[in-house]
Amino acid sequence: MALQVVKTPADMLKLSKQWTRDGKSIGFVPTMGALHAGHVSLIERARKENDAVAVSIYVNPTQFGPGEDFSKYPRTFDEDRKLCEAAGADAIFAPDTLYGKDPRIFVDVGELGDVLCGMSRPGHFRGVATVVTKLLSIVRPDRAYFGKKDAQQLLVIEQLVKDLDLGCEIVPCPIVREPDGLAMSSRNRYLSPSERKQALCLQKALKYCETKVAAGERDAMKLMGEMAEILQKEPDVEMDYIALVDAHTLVDLKRLRGNVLVAIAAKVGSTRLIDNTSFKNLS
Amino acid sequence: MALQVVKTPADMLKLSKQWTRDGKSIGFVPTMGALHAGHVSLIERARKENDAVAVSIYVNPTQFGPGEDFSKYPRTFDEDRKLCEAAGADAIFAPDTLYGKDPRIFVDVGELGDVLCGMSRPGHFRGVATVVTKLLSIVRPDRAYFGKKDAQQLLVIEQLVKDLDLGCEIVPCPIVREPDGLAMSSRNRYLSPSERKQALCLQKALKYCETKVAAGERDAMKLMGEMAEILQKEPDVEMDYIALVDAHTLVDLKRLRGNVLVAIAAKVGSTRLIDNTSFKNLS
Numbered sequence: 001m002a003l004q005v006v007k008t009p010a011d012m013l014k015l016s017k018q019w020t021r022d023g024k025s026i027g028f029v030p031t032m033g034a035l036h037a038g039h040v041s042l043i044e045r046a047r048k049e050n051d052a053v054a055v056s057i058y059v060n061p062t063q064f065g066p067g068e069d070f071s072k073y074p075r076t077f078d079e080d081r082k083l084c085e086a087a088g089a090d091a092i093f094a095p096d097t098l099y100g101k102d103p104r105i106f107v108d109v110g111e112l113g114d115v116l117c118g119m120s121r122p123g124h125f126r127g128v129a130t131v132v133t134k135l136l137s138i139v140r141p142d143r144a145y146f147g148k149k150d151a152q153q154l155l156v157i158e159q160l161v162k163d164l165d166l167g168c169e170i171v172p173c174p175i176v177r178e179p180d181g182l183a184m185s186s187r188n189r190y191l192s193p194s195e196r197k198q199a200l201c202l203q204k205a206l207k208y209c210e211t212k213v214a215a216g217e218r219d220a221m222k223l224m225g226e227m228a229e230i231l232q233k234e235p236d237v238e239m240d241y242i243a244l245v246d247a248h249t250l251v252d253l254k255r256l257r258g259n260v261l262v263a264i265a266a267k268v269g270s271t272r273l274i275d276n277t278s279f280k281n282l283s
Numbered sequence: 284m285a286l287q288v289v290k291t292p293a294d295m296l297k298l299s300k301q302w303t304r305d306g307k308s309i310g311f312v313p314t315m316g317a318l319h320a321g322h323v324s325l326i327e328r329a330r331k332e333n334d335a336v337a338v339s340i341y342v343n344p345t346q347f348g349p350g351e352d353f354s355k356y357p358r359t360f361d362e363d364r365k366l367c368e369a370a371g372a373d374a375i376f377a378p379d380t381l382y383g384k385d386p387r388i389f390v391d392v393g394e395l396g397d398v399l400c401g402m403s404r405p406g407h408f409r410g411v412a413t414v415v416t417k418l419l420s421i422v423r424p425d426r427a428y429f430g431k432k433d434a435q436q437l438l439v440i441e442q443l444v445k446d447l448d449l450g451c452e453i454v455p456c457p458i459v460r461e462p463d464g465l466a467m468s469s470r471n472r473y474l475s476p477s478e479r480k481q482a483l484c485l486q487k488a489l490k491y492c493e494t495k496v497a498a499g500e501r502d503a504m505k506l507m508g509e510m511a512e513i514l515q516k517e518p519d520v521e522m523d524y525i526a527l528v529d530a531h532t533l534v535d536l537k538r539l540r541g542n543v544l545v546a547i548a549a550k551v552g553s554t555r556l557i558d559n560t561s562f563k564n565l566s
Contacts, residue, residue: 013450020303098448105412105439105446108391129388134448137420156388163388165381165417167296 003084004091009138012054012093016140024051028141028168030132033057034074034186035083038176042145043087045173054139055084056093062106063127074186098134106130107164109156115250116152116243116263117274125156132157136166143169147176149183151263151276152250175275177203183275190271198234199268202275205230205242209262210277218256218282220244231266240265240272247278256282286367287374292421295337295376299423307334311424311451313415316340317357317469318366321459325428326370328456337422338367339376345389346410357469381417389413390447392439398533399435399526399546400557408439415440419449426452430459432466434546434559435533458558460486466558473554481517482551485558488513488525492545493560501539501565503527514549523548523555530561539565 006012019026027050029042039055046053057080064070077094084092106126112118113125136144146154158170176184181203182196191199205227212223224242231239245252247259256279263276289295302309310333312325322338329336340363347353360377367375389409395401396408419427429437441453459467464486465479474482488510495506507525514522528535530542539562546559 009448009450017303020300021306023304100445103446104393104395105443106391106393107447108389108409110387110389112387126391130447133416137448137450140423160388162383163386164390164413165292165420167292167420167423 006093012138019052026141027053028139028144029055030135032059033080035080036184038184040087046145047088053089054091055089060131129160141168145171149175195269201234202264206277220253236269238267289376295421302335309424310336311422311427312338313418315342316363318363319467321467323370329428330371336372337374338372343414346407412443424451428454432458478552484517485547489560503536519552521550
């Protein structure tokens with residue numbers, strides 16, 4: 001079946017209902033376009049696990065704050081389309097907009113949206129949760145695929161689907177990295193060659209943390225301080241946060257214990273990057 | 284087909300997908316049970332307009348405030364079931380609960396939830412919008428039927444479906460009244476015989492307003508004052524509000540113009556009742 005490009009929510013809902021009528025399970029990969037190998041891995045996994053696969057490409061304005069990169073966010077539809085086709089998608093949902101003239105109702109993510117990335121990006125997760133609710137309502141997938149790179153986003157969406165009974169399985173997928181370890185991101189293309197090298201410090205700090213934790217270190221403040229030093233060595237890197245938190249509640253930990261998320265956000269030049277690692281059942 | 288009673292969101296979603304696979308359109312009537320002729324009219328209309336009809340019966344805790352009548356709200360499942368069957372429903376969705384242990388994500392209705400009933404019931408419309416989002420996600424109807432008696436609720440839900448792309452048509456249905464004019468409500472059964480008589484003043488005030496508007500009156504304060512006098516004549520009636528507002532924004536009007544909602548809420552004894560009327564294209 002040729003790849004379809006669907007432009008309106010009504011047409012996408014119609015296609016989804018047709019797939020359901022045909023007895024097909026539906027896999028869904030929501031993206032903002034500017035697709036890279038991370039996205040491709042999600043589409044390929046969706047392809048393996050479902051009868052029909054939809055990819056959405058929509059740069060969602062409500063998850064960008066004032067002064068963020070909404071207008072300059074990369075739009076590369078023609079390349080995205082080829083990648084979707086090669087990865088086996090059946091449909092691209094690429095609406096011009098998902099918002100009416102005067103939207104008044106949003107999804108409130110509560111305290112989950114106030115910590116980590118939410119500290120420096122107020123309203124970001126409200127925008128994410130709202131657009132994901134819309135997309136899941138329109139596409140009505142059996143499974144939706146999200147990368148673990150956006151760890152807080154993944155947590156918010158898992159909670160969202162549970163709390164609003166959105167009726168699909170959220171499938172978390174591994175971070176895909178460049179050969180030198182940099183986590184794939186649509187924003188990596190903003191980096192100058194010098195910034196690109198410096199950006200490796202995020203992964204370096206996380207690797208350092210993994211080594212220390214494997215050796216028995218549990219003191220969060222000590223780890224945070226040492227990771228911060230690694231970032232501070234790079235002249236164009238400005239740390240936003242290093243967080244060692246409970247992987248479910250995102251509450252700061254003094255000592256690492258149980259399921260732990262270690263997340264970093266930093267500006268490399270003017271480009272904000274994130275990366276993370278996690279530990280299970282630490283004692 | 285015999286009436287099915289479905290107890291879990293997973294089973295209801297399964298049934299809804301089965302209906303869709305069978306090519307059936309789905310009509311949905313969400314209720315809190317304690318069904319009366321108003322609800323029955325919604326079910327009968329859904330029956331006429333759809334291939335499959337689901338009625339939900341769930342007293343939603345998040346739309347009740349502290350001190351409100353959640354615990355004493357009438358639960359009359361056996362009678363409700365008979366009424367659903369007689370009206371031609373295919374399924375009753377009657378979950379024990381729709382909330383997990385620690386819900387963290389809700390639907391925020393913004394300023395629409397702060398006026399009229401929202402003034403004396405803070406959080407009420409947030410609870411309504413959240414549960415309706417859940418129910419629509421689980422039942423996935425083509426059409427959902429709501430009575431106009433809950434005018435603000437209807438407006439919130441119309442906006443909700445638009446703003447979150449919930450993909451169903453909201454069908455507003457006329458208020459059903461007792462022979463003497465009292466709007467049907469599950470809460471009417473709380474009224475003592477004397478309160479029952481006094482409760483007619485809501486309808487009397489609205490009728491008065493209709494007569495005056497037909498005669499050309501447009502001064503909202505004047506109408507409000509005269510309607511309040513009608514309520515004040517009853518010893519056990521305590522006015523909550525009389526609102527003459529824009530039917531779309533719910534903003535107070537000084538002069539009636541365009542589409543106008545006139546809504547009343549009052550306590551009759553300890554029972555809170557609402558009623559309303561509306562005007563189109565007033566000039």
